[in-house]
Amino acid sequence: MALVLVIAWQNRDALVRQLTIPIPISGGGSTSKPAFDAWLAGDEGRSQDFARLEDFLAEEGLSDIVEPWQLARIGGYVASKCDAEPFEIPPEELWPNIVPALRLVRDEVIPTVGPVQVLSSYRTPELNECAGGATRSNHLEFSALDLATEPRTQGEDLYRQLCAMHDAAGPSSRMGLGAYYDLAERGYSGGRFHIDGEGYRNWGRSYTSASSPCGRFD
Template structure:
């Protein structure tokens, strides 16, 4: 009982302004602006709708902190399903992944912490965990790592030219090599660089890269040798 009360108290603390490092409000979605239904305020409202959510979220924060990846990105953003405003699919804006999947996110966040953030600076989460039905609706891969909370789609907080952004990401991917098990979604076409939103995918479930077609031949990394 005491532990439960402590967890609930932590959950309430995380909603306060003092939890900025964990819940950093972030700007931001691809294209700029705070995407209303996926904003920090919307998350706070969603969390308050069900008392159990605050407890579950506090436990997720505690788990990621224990694994030393609790401050790689604002943890609340890891509950975003997909903030792409161009999709009309019925969606829950936020989901706390099943507890048994939490460990799956740790290797991806370690790659981001150790290699991507030092190169690109602060990052914002565009998508992490998805249900099967939602993933199918938005056209996600049938074996998407998002289904098991093993992957995260990100954008850089500070504006970076698309060619420069994906050049840096692909250089990281090449340098780390197969032993890193880094999966990189490099959504960049050198013939149409403005098509890219700046969004990219990271997981740690196998060394590979792909682009718009979800196949390796479409990877933007082919543009950088």
């Protein structure tokens, strides 16, 4: 049992260490825009689905918050570990779920830390299980975004700003903040963070409130 717990813990930490640079994978190239364009061109159905997603975002007034194609990123680590293509257009019935998160990015995150890019959003149940994700992850419902600033910002100051933003927004915002930074381990300062609109809470590298750095900042 101890060995199983160690392996599961290592998988969770690996998700937190995901990089934003394009990562070559056997399933379908990198997570870059040219790779997405090539992936999209490889299937007419994908192109049609993405066009409808762009239309949906435009109708919601959210087409300029992040680059729409980034919403198809499943994450370089997940794609590499699971030998999967790095993009997945979420099922259409889930598209409304991402609206609260995008509004929080527009109204709270960008005014605080500047422009952002999406590192990962939707994951299928199969990919989530393969990657060792939480069984009730909001990524399964396309209601969460893993983000980094653009250009990339790292270190304590970024997370101080995010934690102050979360505190100021308050419970009425229903903002979930994953602040993947550890004051005791500088390896967790790469600038990745999570935003959703599924309830007011914050957590850190072990996906628990106790691991959040927010309560430890002065």
